[in-house]
Amino acid sequence: xxxxxxxxxxxxxxxxxxxxxxxxxxxxxxxxxxxxxxxxxxxxxxxxxxxxxxxxxxxxxxxxxxxxxxxxxxxxxxxxxxxxxxxxxxxxxxxxxxxxxxxxxxxxxxxxxxxxxxxxxxxxxxxxxxxxxxxxxxxxxxxxxxxxxxxxxxxxxxxxxxxxxxxxxxxxxxxxxxxxxxxxxxxxxxxxxxxxxxxxxxxxxxxxxxxxxxxxxxxxxxxxxxxxxxxxxxxxxxxxxxxxxxxxxxxxxxxxxxxxxxxxxxxxxxxxxxxxxxxxxxxxxxxxxxxxxxxxxxxxxxxxxxxxxxxxxxxxxxxxxxxxxxxxxxxxxxxxxxxxxxxxxxxxxxxxxxxxxxxxxxxxxxxxxxxxxxxxxxxxxxxxxxxxxxxxxxxxxxxxxxxxxxxxxxxxxxxxxxxxxxxxxx
Amino acid sequence: xxxxxxxxxxxxxxxxxxxxxxxxxxxxxxxxxxxxxxxxxxxxxxxxxxxxxxxxxxxxxxxxxxxxxxxxxxxxxxxxxxxxxxxxxxxxxxxxxxxxxxxxxxxxxxxxxxxxxxxxxxxxxxxxxxxxxxxxxxxxxxxxxxxxxxxxxxxxxxxxxxxxxxxxxxxxxxxxxxxxxxx
Numbered sequence: 029x030x031x032x033x034x035x036x037x038x039x040x041x042x043x044x045x046x047x048x049x050x051x052x053x054x055x056x057x058x059x060x061x062x063x064x065x066x067x068x069x070x071x072x073x074x075x076x077x078x079x080x081x082x083x084x085x086x087x088x089x090x091x092x093x094x095x096x097x098x099x100x101x102x103x104x105x106x107x108x109x110x111x112x113x114x115x116x117x118x119x120x121x122x123x124x125x126x127x128x129x130x131x132x133x134x135x136x137x138x139x140x141x142x143x144x145x146x147x148x149x150x151x152x153x154x155x156x157x158x159x160x161x162x163x164x165x166x167x168x169x170x171x172x173x174x175x176x177x178x179x180x181x182x183x184x185x186x187x188x189x190x191x192x193x194x195x196x197x198x199x200x201x202x203x204x205x206x207x208x209x210x211x212x213x214x215x216x217x218x219x220x221x222x223x224x225x226x227x228x229x230x231x232x233x234x235x236x237x238x239x240x241x242x243x244x245x246x247x248x249x250x251x252x253x254x255x256x257x258x259x260x261x262x263x264x265x266x267x268x269x270x271x272x273x274x275x276x277x278x279x280x281x282x283x284x285x286x287x288x289x290x291x292x293x294x295x296x297x298x299x300x301x302x303x304x305x306x307x308x309x310x311x312x313x314x315x316x317x318x319x320x321x322x323x324x325x326x327x328x329x330x331x332x333x334x335x336x337x338x339x340x341x342x343x344x345x346x347x348x349x350x351x352x353x354x355x356x357x358x359x360x361x362x363x364x365x366x367x368x369x370x371x372x373x374x375x376x377x378x379x380x381x382x383x384x385x386x387x388x389x390x391x392x393x394x395x396x397x398x399x400x401x402x403x404x405x406x407x408x409x410x411x412x413x414x415x416x417x418x419x420x421x422x423x424x425x426x427x428x429x430x431x432x433x434x435x436x437x438x439x440x441x442x443x444x445x446x447x448x449x450x451x452x453x454x
Numbered sequence: 455x456x457x458x459x460x461x462x463x464x465x466x467x468x469x470x471x472x473x474x475x476x477x478x479x480x481x482x483x484x485x486x487x488x489x490x491x492x493x494x495x496x497x498x499x500x501x502x503x504x505x506x507x508x509x510x511x512x513x514x515x516x517x518x519x520x521x522x523x524x525x526x527x528x529x530x531x532x533x534x535x536x537x538x539x540x541x542x543x544x545x546x547x548x549x550x551x552x553x554x555x556x557x558x559x560x561x562x563x564x565x566x567x568x569x570x571x572x573x574x575x576x577x578x579x580x581x582x583x584x585x586x587x588x589x590x591x592x593x594x595x596x597x598x599x600x601x602x603x604x605x606x607x608x609x610x611x612x613x614x615x616x617x618x619x620x621x622x623x624x625x626x627x628x629x630x631x632x633x634x635x636x637x
Contacts, residue, residue: 174539177483185480222483225542226575233571236563237597259561362483398493402479404509410493417508437481439490446486 046096049332056333067330071096074329077163078102079152079179081128083309084169084201086118087318089132092167093140095326100136101163103148103155104129115311152179157186160196165325167199169318173228176200180213180221181363187216197328201321204307206344208317211355212324212336215364219338219355222363227355231305246286246293250302253281269304278303316342360445368435368448375427375453379406382426386438394440394447401436404429427453484540488512491579501583512536515550518587519637524615525555525590528622529637532564532586534579544573545582551633554621556593556604560630564589565599602628 050067057063076097078088081104092100106128108119118135119128129147137145148155152175160166160182170176180198188194198213200221213220238244239251258267258278268274279299286294300306320340327335336352343349359365373382379399386394399406406421406429408414421429430436430451438447488511497503500521505514518530530553535546547569549562557565566585568577598604606614617627624634 173542177539181480181483228542233573235567235571235597236565237557237599240559240565240599241601256559256561256563259563362486368480396493398489400481400485400489400511402481402485405511408489408492408508408511410495411497411503413502413504414492414508414511417505435480437486437489439486439493441493446490448481 043096050330054333058331058334061331063332067332068096071326071330072098074164075099075101075162076325076329077160077166079166079168079175080104080170081118081132081147082106082112082169082171083115083311083314084203084318084321085128086116086132087314088167088169088201088322089118089136089145090140091318091322092325093136093143093145095322097325097329098143100143101146101148102129102133103150103152104132105149105151115309115314157182160186161194163196165197165199165328167201167321167325169201169314169321171202173225176221177225177363180215183213183215184220184364184367187367199321199324199328201317203309203313203317206310206313208313208342208344209340210317210320210324210336210342211339212328213338216367219357220361220364223358223361223365224339224355243285243289243291246282246291246295246298247302249286249289249291249294250278250282250299252285253278253299254303257281257285267303269300275300275303310344313342313344316344362446366445366447368450371449371451372454373426373451375425375432377426378423379426379429380422383407383422393442394438395442397438397440399436399438401430401434406430406436426451482538484512484536484538487541488536488579494578495580495583497583500587512538512540516583516586518590520587520590523591524593524618525622527637528553528590528635530590530635534582541575541577544569544577545579547582547586551635552631553635554600554603554617554627554630554632555589556595556598556600556607557589559599563599565597567597602630 047068050071051063053061053063074097076092076099078085078092078100081089081102085102085104089100089102104127107125108116108123108128108131110121110124113119113121116128118132123131127147127149129149133145133147137143166179166183168176168179183196183198186194186196195215195217198215200211200213202209211224212218234248234251236255239248240256243249243252254267262277265274275296279294279296282294282299286292320336320342324336327333337354339355340350340352357364377385383397383399386397396409398408398410400408405414405418407418432453433450435448435450438449440447492511500519502517503514504517505511507513512535514534516532516534518532520526520528531550533548533550537543537546547564547566549558549564551562552560564586566582566589568581568585593607595604595607603614603617606617621627621632622635624632626632
């Protein structure tokens with residue numbers, strides 16, 4: 029903690045190399061940076077959140093612990109599967125079925141003395157802003173775009189311009205086979221995940237008609253069994269890609285179809301791969317990307333060197349290639365392009381009057397807005413059925429429709445961007 | 455950045471102490487995009503939308519009543535399910551009736567390129583709805599989902615037309631009983 033003395037934790041000399049980096053300026057360090065014990069204390073007291081304890085997460089936890097961080101939290105909803113063991117090296121065969129976050133935390137704590145790792149088994153969506161507020165930096169090794177978008181918009185929404193502590197740098201790592209990326213996101217200051225969404229090419233999908241009529245590849249037969257045969261023959265069962273009986277059923281159906289069309293190559297493993305959308309994970313790609321993301325955390329937490337600005341791509345299929353560039357902020361980004369503005373309103377004003385006032389406001393001039401909160405459609409001009417249903421709201425008072433401090437989102441055909449307002453009752 | 459942090463740290467603590475309660479839930483990016491897409495729809499008089507829960511704009515049904523073409527006089531219902539990953543993911547569209555159409559199978563799956571392989575986040579709900587309407591004006595035999603119907607359309611357009619009429623009236627075509635969809 030803050031009182032740690034050089035060399036006090038771990039075996040003798042474990043941190044010597046780290047302390048060299050943190051105790052004297054280097055060629056790239058900022059002129060105003062003060063190296064030494066203060067910086068080391070900052071490092072040791074920085075609370076870091078790791079999202080995901082899978083392929084990247086294991087590497088990240090190990091790297092952070094070995095980089096001198098002492099207060100690490102990890103969140104993951106998954107349990108350990110036998111197929112994880114080849115690369116998720118914090119897990120052993122006896123751990124199968126146990127929660128990843130807990131096992132990973134215990135392993136690293138045991139191996140690197142003096143580090144505290146607090147696991148949470150569950151979804152990132154279970155936690156609210158108060159939880160995320162306690163961390164200095166958030167680093168994630170996630171496998172889904174959905175989870176990335178969620179944490180991104182949460183962190184952007186947390187930024188309060190009067191409170192610099194509310195700005196949580198987000199370091200995002202991602203891998204797919206031999207390819208990977210590391211990026212540094214300073215919510216509201218730099219390009220966010222939503223700004224960069226267009227860079228993810230949607231998964232190439234095979235036309236449904238090919239699957240239904242003229243399969244050419246074993247994968248088409250599997251897709252057919254998964255999507256069409258299942259629906260026809262087992263309509264009442266919800267397909268579960270973790271249920272072995274379900275996978276076997278799909279496999280057998282696919283095999284029969286493949287034989288019928290004289291297609292070879294349908295295997296059980298391929299079936300599993302297709303229905304779960306598995307792209308083989310490469311341990312070394314994870315190691316490269318995790319190393320990159322954790323060194324960004326170290327640099328941002330200690331200011332010892334300039335951090336990545338802001339995107340590093342890595343391609344390892346043929347040789348090793350990396351390219352670093354600055355992804356730009358998108359003006360009309362739905363998450364960070366138009367941040368919620370505070371608006372003082374009278375709770376007794378009706379929604380109709382409020383809409384009228386939006387039209388008169390100089391900076392908005394919203395003449396034909398549609399508005400909603402997260403849980404409620406306040407007024408939607410089109411299509412007619414929704415307009416009819418929401419019209420009675422126009423006569424209701426704001427105080428009856430929204431809570432004090434709640435955010436509303438406003439779209440108007442006159443603008444290509446949407447507006448968000450946080451309504452505060454006078 | 456760290457410099458700002460340490461400088462402002464004390465100031466913030468004072469502010470945090472008096473800071474208000476929890477923030478409320480934010481409107482999601484998917485909701486916002488659907489709100490905008492809905493507002494920009496052009497439905498004409500052949501299409502109608504209904505919202506089982508008007509507060510949930512991510513789930514709705516679309517009814518199409520073609521006013522020309524072989525399916526004229528029918529009323530076709532589709533459910534739309536938009537997930538939180540929209541517009542990265544396309545909406546999921548299904549026909550709720552059992553109908554005779556080369557590009558719609560008996561389970562209601564729809565074969566429309568922009569609902570799968572050609573979906574792009576720049577496309578909007580209007581594009582999907584126009585595409586759906588087009589399926590009824592120009593059924594496409596080269597991308598069949600209902601193979602028999604596609605064969606009929608290819609080999610004998612008049613017989614196909616008759617089958618469409620029969621099926622829409624709730625008749626049986628090639629031993630499959632279809633749902634009556636005439637209004």
